[in-house]
Amino acid sequence: MNEPEIRHIGVRDVLFGARVEIVKPCNLYGCEIGDDCFIGPFTEIQKDVRIGARTRVQSHAFVCELVTIGEDCFIGHGVMFINDTFSHGGPARGRKQLWRSTTIGNRVSIGSGATILPVQICDNVVVGAGAVVTKDIAVAGSYVGNPARLLTRV
Numbered sequence: 001m002n003e004p005e006i007r008h009i010g011v012r013d014v015l016f017g018a019r020v021e022i023v024k025p026c027n028l029y030g031c032e033i034g035d036d037c038f039i040g041p042f043t044e045i046q047k048d049v050r051i052g053a054r055t056r057v058q059s060h061a062f063v064c065e066l067v068t069i070g071e072d073c074f075i076g077h078g079v080m081f082i083n084d085t086f087s088h089g090g091p092a093r094g095r096k097q098l099w100r101s102t103t104i105g106n107r108v109s110i111g112s113g114a115t116i117l118p119v120q121i122c123d124n125v126v127v128g129a130g131a132v133v134t135k136d137i138a139v140a141g142s143y144v145g146n147p148a149r150l151l152t153r154v
Contacts, residue, residue, distance in 0.1 A: 017053060031063075034071065052106065066101040066118070073104060076112035076129065083118055124154050 009027040017035035022028070026039060030047025033039065037051055040059035045051070049063050052071035057063065060078040067081045083099040084092045092098040100118030104110075108121055111129030121127070121137045128144035128151070137143060140154040 013047075023059075040077075058112070065096075066099055067104070068102070069104040070106035070108060070123070072107045074109040076110055076114065078113045079110050080115045082115065085118060 009029055011022065011026070011028045013030045014028050015032040017033060017037065019036045020033050020039070022039045023041040026041055027044040028039065031045045031049040031051070033051050034053035034055065036054045038056040039045070040057060040061070042059050043057055043061045043063070045057070045063045046065045048065050050068045051057065052069060052073065054071055055069055055073040055075070057075040058077040061075050062080045063069070063075070064081050064083045066083045069075065081102055083102065085100055087098055102116060102118050103120045105121055105123035105125065107123055108125045108127070110116065110127040111131065113130045114127050115132045117132070117134050119133050119136050121133065122140060124140035125137055126142040127133060127148060128142065130146070131144050131148040132146040133143065134147040139150060142151045143149060144151050
């Protein structure tokens with residue numbers, strides 16, 4: 001019988017601001033977390049991710065490499081960020097040059113269960129629970145659905 005390779009990540013190589021609260025278990029590695037942030041349990045925040053001050057990341061969220069989240073944001077339970085668009089018909093399988101970045105502005109709230117593909121989201125946006133953001137959002141407002149569409153302007 002073969003033994004599996006077991007990786008223990010936990011929290012390592014993270015640049016923390018002041019007064020950050022983390023609820024374990026979670027995997028945070030090689031990322032930057034701003035002042036007064038909250039990171040809920042069962043989250044994974046990968047290397048080179050930057051999270052701005054006063055942002056809350058709720059439980060079961062997955063924030064992959066190449067994601068930047070602004071200040072005063074809310075990332076709901078189970079939100080998934082995607083950096084591999086399968087642009088060549090399947091997973092990049094380690095070819096990081098095929099990955100794409102995501103930038104979330106300030107004062108953005110993303111509802112539980114939303115999926116965020118590689119996009120740019122401007123300031124003052126609400127993404128509804130379960131929405132799938134497939135295109136850049138350049139107008140402040142509330143977005144819902146799959147694919148996400150503007151419901152109301154702010």
